[in-house]
Amino acid sequence: MKLGVHSLSPSIEAILIQSASMFFGFLLSFVLRSTLDHPPSIIFYVISQAAFAAFLTFLREMDWWWIAIQFLFPVLVPILLIVDISPTYYFCGFVVLTLIYWSIFRTQVPYFPSTSALLPAVLNLLPSDGIVRFVDIGSGLGGLLFRLSAIRKESSFVGIEIAPLPWIISYLRSWFAKSTVRFIFGSYERADLGEYDVVFAYLSPVAMPSLWLKAVAEMKPGALLLSYEFIIPDVEPDLCINIAGKEPFLYVWRI
Numbered sequence: 001m002k003l004g005v006h007s008l009s010p011s012i013e014a015i016l017i018q019s020a021s022m023f024f025g026f027l028l029s030f031v032l033r034s035t036l037d038h039p040p041s042i043i044f045y046v047i048s049q050a051a052f053a054a055f056l057t058f059l060r061e062m063d064w065w066w067i068a069i070q071f072l073f074p075v076l077v078p079i080l081l082i083v084d085i086s087p088t089y090y091f092c093g094f095v096v097l098t099l100i101y102w103s104i105f106r107t108q109v110p111y112f113p114s115t116s117a118l119l120p121a122v123l124n125l126l127p128s129d130g131i132v133r134f135v136d137i138g139s140g141l142g143g144l145l146f147r148l149s150a151i152r153k154e155s156s157f158v159g160i161e162i163a164p165l166p167w168i169i170s171y172l173r174s175w176f177a178k179s180t181v182r183f184i185f186g187s188y189e190r191a192d193l194g195e196y197d198v199v200f201a202y203l204s205p206v207a208m209p210s211l212w213l214k215a216v217a218e219m220k221p222g223a224l225l226l227s228y229e230f231i232i233p234d235v236e237p238d239l240c241i242n243i244a245g246k247e248p249f250l251y252v253w254r255i
């Protein structure tokens with residue numbers, strides 16, 4: 001999503017586009033059925049509606065995956081209706097996805113894990129002696145924190161996660177493994193970043209401007225802010241680390 005082009009959230013914009021394309025589908029069907037002797041089959045209208053939705057999404061300069069979603073949605077709805085899957089499966093899918101993606105409407109930060117190739121780069125950035133207080137804001141399933149704490153046993157590792165299912169999984173992983181990694185359920189927006197020497201973020205472009213304001217207001221001088229993949233607009237990082245091959249960069253700001 002290009003910042004500044006859109007005033008609505010992408011999900012609302014997507015719903016409006018689907019509504020407009022549904023209207024387009026009805027209009028097309030009305031016109032063709034009343035003018036042609038042999039109007040096209042329902043498949044033609046479904047594909048036309050899907051293509052129209054994808055085209056509007058493209059015109060709105062939304063990200064490529066929105067174009068794919070907007071095309072597939074009108075195509076999949078009739079297919080899944082024909083297949084006649086029990087509503088229980090849809091409900092279970094809905095519950096699981098809600099527990100994973102939770103407040104994505106507000107945060108616009110979905111869950112996807114960072115690569116394990118990140119570990120050496122993050123380890124190299126940690127001060128080599130003494131206890132380091134490290135937080136992963138948006139810790140997902142906690143993979144990075146478990147890997148770090150296995151090597152830096154003396155240090156303190158905390159994960160803050162807003163989505164219930166990833167949080168409960170990471171909490172249970174820590175409990176079963178008798179790990180010292182602590183997982184807090186909630187938004188990092190309510191945490192005090194001044195409690196940490198290193199703040200790690202793997203969020204989204206949308207989250208970065210407000211994260212920077214929070215980091216500058218709360219983090220102690222000399223503390224490190226790390227962001228995997230996403231830059232902070234107009235704030236030059238102190239380091240850009242090439243993780244491996246085509247993997248995204250790790251950006252580092254010293255406060």
Ligand SMILES: C[S@@+](CC[C@H](N)C(=O)[O-])C[C@H]1O[C@@H](n2cnc3c(N)ncnc32)[C@H](O)[C@@H]1O
Nearest residue numbers: 107109111112113114138139140161162187188
């Ligand atoms: C891209 S994933 C990164 C997961 C993990 N840090 C890693 O490196 O594998 C981003 C995570 O941040 C969480 N998240 C998004 N906004 C958040 C917020 N305001 N507070 C806490 N967690 C948040 C999401 O639920 C998601 O699990």
